[in-house]
Amino acid sequence: MTRLWNDPASFADDVVDGFVRANGRWVRRVPGGVSRSTRSAEPEVAVVIGGGSGHYPAFGGLVGPGLAHGAAMGQLFASPSAQQVESVVRASEQGRGVLLTFGNYAGDVLHFGAAQEAVRKDGIDCRTVLVTDDIFSAPPAEQHRRRGIAGDLTVFKTAGAAAAAGYGVDDVERVARAANARTRTMGVAFSGCTLPGAETPLFTVPEGRMAIGLGIHGEPGIELTDIPSAAGLAELFIRYLLGAAELPDGITARGARVVPVLNGLGSVKSEELFVVFSRVAELLEDAGVELVDPQVGEFCTSFDMAGVSLTLFWLDEELERLWLAPADTPAFRTGAVDVASLQPVTDDGGGARPAEDDALPESSEDSRRAAARIAAALEAMRLAIDDEAAELGRIDAIAGDGDHGIGMQRGTAAAAAVASSLAARGAGAQTLLERAGDAWSNRGGGTSGAIWGLILRTLGEHLGDAEHATGALVAAGLAAAKDAVTAYGKASVGDKTLVDSLVPFADTLAARVAAGDGLADAWREAAEAATAAAEATANLLPGMGRARTHGEKSLGVPDPGAVSLALIARRVHAVLDTAAAATA
Structure with missing residues (x-):
């Protein structure tokens, strides 16, 4: 378990503080994460990576000459917000374009995508390459749906080396896509991980058993088996990764050149990894594969998870040259970087004041009264989520990663705090809601x-x-929010997501208001519709998100996003009902 922290709520921020203090030679803190503390003599395409915290050395540990230019670092196991990503991009870009590259998770796709659109409006040429190396998260024919795990390293390194070599943004994007297409990873786990302050692990694996295909956030594996010997694990890895279905297009194992990356996920130690790798290397050589620059260590972890993954990066001439090019970062160093040519970055990273400290737009008395009621509703939402966070996490862990309750706690707490401050200062409804929404997005992270x-x-x-x-x-x-969410996240009713309760809630509310009901009465009907719809998701198979791969595990259990929306709707009705009674 994780034993050392100050305040669990500030753990991710504290990690970044300590990381920057320990690694100022390579990185500086900027809003949303870290950026390089030096620049090359000539401008480069900026490679910006990122994801949730808790996976060190991904992502901040891979920032430095020859690799990434910046890393957006979200809350624990939650994607950074769009604002955080945008901030890191603006601190890192050098006028030659930007490549965003990150693991293929719904929250990351949403937030990085929004940041990309924001900087494009200012004329920054920004591209995206998703990492999709996890072979157990989708079948070969659906590689675009696969998760990104330890194979992040091969894509990040290749793109960073291309940028350092002077490639333009078109070619940096091209080689990153090529690296992703030639990277395959398989992971296993023997036990779960415990987040700071949590009393129980996010997930568990039965004693003496091993989960095959388990994700780095605790997404369930494909199957359970007895724990094999080190040699047996190596044989399992190679059997899957050298299977015909997982060889990249145009690759024949015999005579091919490959970078093997054996990754420890947290509590499997180097000595154990070396024992496993001995047999991995032997099996690859027996298959006629030529090993290039093998890597054994921790590259993408998951706190104290006991687990191992093997990545195979199948090379061509260009990819091999880029992989072997010099890099100098806190956690990955190879070759000799010309540090004498590097120039220190002297700006402050574009730090901005928190939105709640900005001057407030003018507002009417009516709007300020509405803002006060909204602040009360947000506080009620916070309390409701606090009461049910453990249960939300439990149902999320069945087919997801178990952190929905934690993420909702962070988000509602941040939104309620900002709303309370702004209401006290006399903000109008729009200002309060927009800034509370930004606070929720920033602190909650992830899809929710x-x-x-x-x-x-x-x-x-x-x-x-x-x-x-x-x-x-x-x-x-x-x-309008319903329409925006369905357009943004691409989920539909029946996909077993928050949308399943949001749509009947919004539709019922609109219908009852149009029929002449007061807001409190209409909201009660809408909350009941949302609750019934959330309960009905227990009978659905997920069509979106992390749970999609393991949908059968969630049958009989409602979707946590739909449940939390219905819970919030009921608590907000209580606030509206009280307000209506007070004015009657």
């Missing part, structure tokens, strides 16, 4: 952070800072 941030911001746009917040405006705002 992106979606709830979008819901609050969209509602705020409809309410404005000058208008009277009528039931019709609220219903229209939430209908």
Whole structure:
């Protein structure tokens, strides 16, 4: 388990603080993560990586000459927010374009995608390459759906070397895609991991058993088996990774050149890894594969998870040259970087004041009263999630990664705190909702952070800072939020996501308001519809998100995102009901 922390809620921030203090030769802190503390003599395409914290040395440990230019670092096991990614991009780009590359997870795709669009509006040529190396997260024909795990390293290194060699953004993107297409990873785990402050692990593996294909966040494996010997594990890895279905297009094992990366996920130690690798190397050589620059160690961890993964990176001439090119970062060093040519970065990384400290736009008295009620509703949401966080985590762990409750706690707490401060300062409804949404997105991270941030911001746009917040405006705002969420996340009713409860909630609210109901009464009907829909998700198979790969495990269990939305709807109704009674 994780034993050392100050405040679990600030653990990720504390990690970045200590990491930067220990590695100032390579990195400087910028809002949202880290960026290089030096620049090459000539401008380069900026390679910006990132993801949730808790996987060191991914992602900050791979920032430095010859590799990444910046890393956006989210909360524990949760993607960085769009604002964090955008901040790191702006601190790292050098006028030649940007490549965003990260593991293929729903929250990361949403947040990095939003950041990409934001910087493109300012004329920055920004591209994206997703890492999809985990062979057990989708079949070979659906490689675009696969997760990114320890194979991140091969894509990041190749792209960083291309940037250092002076490649333009088109070619940096090209070689990153080529590296991803030639990277395959398989992982196993023997036990789960425990987040700071948590009393139990995110997931468990039965004593004496091994989960095959388990993800780095605790996503369930494909099957359980007895723990093999070190040689037996090596044979399992090679049997899958050298199978015809997993060889990249155009690759024949005999005569091919490959970089093997044997990765410890946290509590499997180097000595054990070396024992496993001895047999891995022997089996690869027996198959006629030529080993190039083998890597054994920790490259993508998961706190104290007991697990191992093997990555095979199949080379061509260009990829081999880029892989072997010099790099100098806190956690990955190879060759000799010309440090004498590096120039220190002297700016402050573009740090901005928190939004709640900015001057407030003008607002009407009606809007300020609405903002106070919204702040009360957000506080009620925070309390509701606090009460049910453990249960939300439990149902999420059945087919997901078990952190939905934790993420919702972070998000609601941040939103409620910002809303309380802004209401006290006299903010209008739009300003309060937009800034609370940004706070939720930033602190909550992940898919739920992106979606709830979008819901609050969209509602705020409809309410404005000058208008009277009528039931019709609220219903229209939430209908627009429903449309924005479905367009943004691409989920539909029936995919077993938050959308399954959001759609009936927004539709029922709009219908009841149109029929003449007051907001409190209409909201009660909508909350009941959302609750029934959330319960009905127990009978669905997931079509989106991390749970999709293990959908059968979730049959009989409702979707945690749908459940948390319904829970929030019920608690907000209590606030509206109290307000309606007070004005009756």
